[in-house]
Amino acid sequence: MSRIKRHGTDGSLLSSLPWTLASLALALLPHVIYLPVWISAAFLACGLWRYMIEKRRAALPSTWIRAALALACFLGVLFEYQTISGVGPGSALLAIMASLKLLETRKRRDQFVLLFIAIFLVMSALLREQYLWSLPYLVVAMIFIMTAWLRMSAAASESIRRSFATGGRLLLYAAPIAIVMWVFFPRISSPFWAVPIDTSSGVSGLSSTMSPGDISSLSLSNEVAFRVRFDSQIPAARDLYWRGLVLHQFNGRSWKGSEPSMGRRAAQQIEVRGEPVRYRITMEATRQHWVYALDIPYQWDLHKTRMSAQQVLARDFPIDQRIAYQVESYTDYRAGADMNDFVRDRYLALPDSSNRRTAELARQMRRDAGSDGAFINALLALFHDEDFYYTLQPPPLGRNPVDNFLFDTRRGFCEHYASAFTVMMRSAGIPARIVLGYQGGELNPLGNYMIVRQSDAHAWAEVWFAGRGWVRVDPTAAVAPERIELGIAESMFDGIGLEWGLSAPSKFLHQMQLRWDAMNAQWNDWVLGYGPEKQNAFMGLLGMDNPSWRKMLLTLITLVIGLILLISGILALRYRPPPPDRATILYRRFVAKTGHQLSIGESPAAFAMRASTGSRLSADTILDITNSYQEARYGGVDALALQRLETQVAAIP
Amino acid sequence: MQGGNTLEELPLGKSTERAALAAAQAALGRIILGKDEQIELALSCLLARGHLLIEDLPGLGKTVLAHALAVVLGLSYRRIQFTSDLLPADIVGVSIFRKESGEFEFQPGPVFSQLVLADEVNRATPKAQSALLEAMEERQVTVDGTTRALPNPFFVVATQNPADQIGTFPLPESQLDRFLMRLELGYPNEENERELITGKDRRAMLEEVVAETSPEILLALQEAASQVHMSDALVDYIQALVRQTRESPDIDIGLSPRGAQALAAAAKAHAFIRKHSGVFPDDVQAVFATVAGHRLKAAGGAHYRSASELCQHVIDSVDIP
Known part of the structure; x- marks a missing residue:
């Protein structure tokens, strides 16, 4: 007697399995670039393996194999990330579990679990990034998953198009509820449910140190740093200095700043003149504390953000998510007029043993100039008149980078000039420091806002005069005035860029880019930027001033229940039983003409028997019509039966 | 009422097979009087490859119907009288040691017939019942580790007497499920009963009846019916x-x-x-x-x-x- 074969698959999932696999693949798609390659490969392998098992009616792998695979994959994730919490390892685990779950998918119930995982994967992609394209992706992915769901129980005759339509319709019913929940769910400024952000992927931007080459490497990045919408007149390009952080410690090669929480009185040391510039900044995540604002910010509405002693705005915690804030700045200002000797020494400090030639030159030029002001002008004139070049690809510098730059290479980007200038100032006894930030920005005429990109990153210097305080001096302006007047983009296209083989992109492409960015800005403003303030304002419009979160939740629940009732009510009202087919219509017409009523459960044959007595129609007519009807409705052969029925019923007087 | 179609229009079943079926139906009608509906249902059950349970009082012709079906359809027929001491081996058969050859030889039981009548199936113990029911389900029996296929067509007609309560083992629902149909015969009408009284003995009639179909024709009919x-x-x-x-x-x-x-x-x-x-x-x-x-x-x-x-x-x- 043959032993019964170990549980083979029965091939019942063969038709719906590709849908499940495709749903999972679609759900994994946004994760792929972040996940280690072996996880994507494992998913593909498991999917293919499972499909072949189903196709060949083979048995699923044994419990031991599955357990070993699960353990190996878990350890793999642990080894890869060193942790299992956070978005990165979390989605990696989810992906690997989905792959392994495939290997024990035996029934439709398991497929349900897989589709749940797919939905969860789609949602977890939003923890990483919520771009404009996330929305169409979400819609497509959800419709696809819903369709896969429907395909599991679809009749073989149901067309794929129909499944898609049903899936889309189901999603459409859910959309109003989702929107209501999104609008009314209470927003809290720092959500307690915030997930640990994936820190494994880098964010480009300025860091808190500066060495030669740091900013020039940024200048090729087209990524958006922040967007600005001006409420008042847009300042001239030469005034568009977006202040970030201040660096004051020099070790001979690189500059370093201090922790941002140095002083709290800095704002009081600012005197402002003229008209303020009012604007709103939507800043991308930087994972840093610095908050960028136009030089110099005077008032801002960002929570937990203070101005340090160096007139730098910093937030108490790193900026992990895109934030938006309103600022009022003055381009004409006077800051830090008082300075004690201790602080003064710090802004004069230079390492003893480096860049000696620079120090020598500075002292000599200062002597020749006679005054601090004349010295600064002489130095800027030196940068302008001598053969100093502004370039994206400066040659490497040696052990004394400032000496090297000033006397040998004379080619540099903004950080070289700012660094050299500040060292010269300090050597001559003038307190000086470096400010890192962005300069300029591109006005997007389509959305009427300014885009500041990483390529606009800039470094400039500030020097201190007794009685005047800190004064901005940008040595780059002396070397390459077009960088400041026109912005980095124009100067790269028109001037130095060509030299390095960078050609201006076509006008059309640039227009498309601007249009896309304008859409993104709107999306950020209205969807991602829907925070506590916007919500409060919106609730005010609805007649609820400063509602408590309890009240909001209650409103939310009431609205959701109401919507569910409304939608199901509409669906119930709109339901129409499928129209009877032609043969049934004709048969009912015939029944009505016999003068008898068709009772429930009475077959046409039984009715004919009953109706043939005591009807005004002849028994033959009744028999003929009944036969034609049964042929047309239930028979499988006679294509002419319906036609016959049509004439027979029409012939009844 | 069921007319209206001529034979030529029908898609399934060759006309010779059709004719054989009609002849068998008519022959059964001559033996079992006034039970055309039950005969039609019993034939339907057979054509649907199902097994039949006839439940009625004694003397209403259950056995005659089963026997007549076998004779008219040309099937090999065995009857097993179910009693409380019936053993599974009495149904499926035993292996007997033959001295001459020195080997075990399988002696097939009554179940190895194309039509098996399991008379008073509720009188036997569940063990014996399940031997039959297993054969019905699997259409094969396993004796001494050897699986033997049952003949094809294979059709079980079981009878049981609903009035008997003492000393019976009623089939549980799960086993009743193995029967495609449960049929009741019922009393004949006056006219038919009169003919039964005055006419020939039904068993004697069965001796004279000839087979109208063959197992091959029956298989073809079964296939056609499923289409x-x-x-x-x-x-x-x-x-x-x-x-x-x-x-x-x-x-x-x-x-x-x-x-x-x-x-x-x-x-x-x-x-x-x-x-x-x-x-x-x-x-x-x-x-x-x-x-x-x-x-x-x-x-x-x-x-x-x-x-x-x-x-x-x-x-x-x-x-x-």
Whole structure:
């Protein structure tokens, strides 16, 4: 007697399995670039393996194999990330579990679990990034998953198009509820449910140190740093200095700043003149504390953000998510007029043993100039008149980078000039420091806002005069005035860029880019930027001033229940039983003409028997019509039966 | 009423096979008087490859019907009288040691026949019953580790006496499910009873009857019956009936999916015998009580005198699509 074969698959999932696999693949798609390659490969392998098992009616792998695979994959994730919490390892685990779950998918119930995982994967992609394209992706992915769901129980005759339509319709019913929940769910400024952000992927931007080459490497990045919408007149390009952080410690090669929480009185040391510039900044995540604002910010509405002693705005915690804030700045200002000797020494400090030639030159030029002001002008004139070049690809510098730059290479980007200038100032006894930030920005005429990109990153210097305080001096302006007047983009296209083989992109492409960015800005403003303030304002419009979160939740629940009732009510009202087919219509017409009523459960044959007595129609007519009807409705052969029925019923007087 | 179609129009079944079936039906009608409907249902059960349970009082012709079916259809026939001391080996057979050859030789039991009559099946112990029921389900028996296929066609007619209560082992629902149909014969009418009294002895008549078909023809007929067209509307009807058995407050246990399959198969065979061009609603209704009657369990509070009355109630509460 043959032993019964170990549980083979029965091939019942063969038709719906590709849908499940495709749903999972679609759900994994946004994760792929972040996940280690072996996880994507494992998913593909498991999917293919499972499909072949189903196709060949083979048995699923044994419990031991599955357990070993699960353990190996878990350890793999642990080894890869060193942790299992956070978005990165979390989605990696989810992906690997989905792959392994495939290997024990035996029934439709398991497929349900897989589709749940797919939905969860789609949602977890939003923890990483919520771009404009996330929305169409979400819609497509959800419709696809819903369709896969429907395909599991679809009749073989149901067309794929129909499944898609049903899936889309189901999603459409859910959309109003989702929107209501999104609008009314209470927003809290720092959500307690915030997930640990994936820190494994880098964010480009300025860091808190500066060495030669740091900013020039940024200048090729087209990524958006922040967007600005001006409420008042847009300042001239030469005034568009977006202040970030201040660096004051020099070790001979690189500059370093201090922790941002140095002083709290800095704002009081600012005197402002003229008209303020009012604007709103939507800043991308930087994972840093610095908050960028136009030089110099005077008032801002960002929570937990203070101005340090160096007139730098910093937030108490790193900026992990895109934030938006309103600022009022003055381009004409006077800051830090008082300075004690201790602080003064710090802004004069230079390492003893480096860049000696620079120090020598500075002292000599200062002597020749006679005054601090004349010295600064002489130095800027030196940068302008001598053969100093502004370039994206400066040659490497040696052990004394400032000496090297000033006397040998004379080619540099903004950080070289700012660094050299500040060292010269300090050597001559003038307190000086470096400010890192962005300069300029591109006005997007389509959305009427300014885009500041990483390529606009800039470094400039500030020097201190007794009685005047800190004064901005940008040595780059002396070397390459077009960088400041026109912005980095124009100067790269028109001037130095060509030299390095960078050609201006076509006008059309640039227009498309601007249009896309304008859409993104709107999306950020209205969807991602829907925070506590916007919500409060919106609730005010609805007649609820400063509602408590309890009240909001209650409103939310009431609205959701109401919507569910409304939608199901509409669906119930709109339901129409499928129209009877032609043969049934004709048969009912015939029944009505016999003068008898068709009772429930009475077959046409039984009715004919009953109706043939005591009807005004002849028994033959009744028999003929009944036969034609049964042929047309239930028979499988006679294509002419319906036609016959049509004439027979029409012939009844 | 079932006329209207000529033989040439029918898609399934060669006309010679059709003619053999009609002849068999007529021959059965001559032996078992006034039971045309039951004969038609028994043939439907056979054509749907199902087994038949005849439940009625003694003396109503259960055995004669089974025997007549075998003779008329040209099937090999064995009868097993179920008693409380019946052993599984009495049904499936035993291996006997032959001294001459020095080997065990299998002596096939009565189950190795094309038509097996299991008389008074509820008198035997569950062990013996299950030996038969297993053979019915698997269409093979395993004796001494060797699996032997049963003949094809293989058709079991079991009878049981509903009045007997003492010393019986009623078949549980799960085993009743193995029978495609449960049939009741009922008393003959006056005229037919008179002919039974005055006419020839039925058993003697069976001696004279000749086979109208052969197993090969029967297999072909079975195949043709399974090919009868079933329209979407009729599948809807079957589903509506099944749903009603599950949802009706009068019924505790409704039809299983297997019950629904059985209903469809029996209705197809019935439509085939009636020469319908597809399964018609009255085919479903005709077989419904015999297919569903023994699979349903009426609720405690429901008062129906018989299963067929319950089934009629189900039919009368479902609209025909």
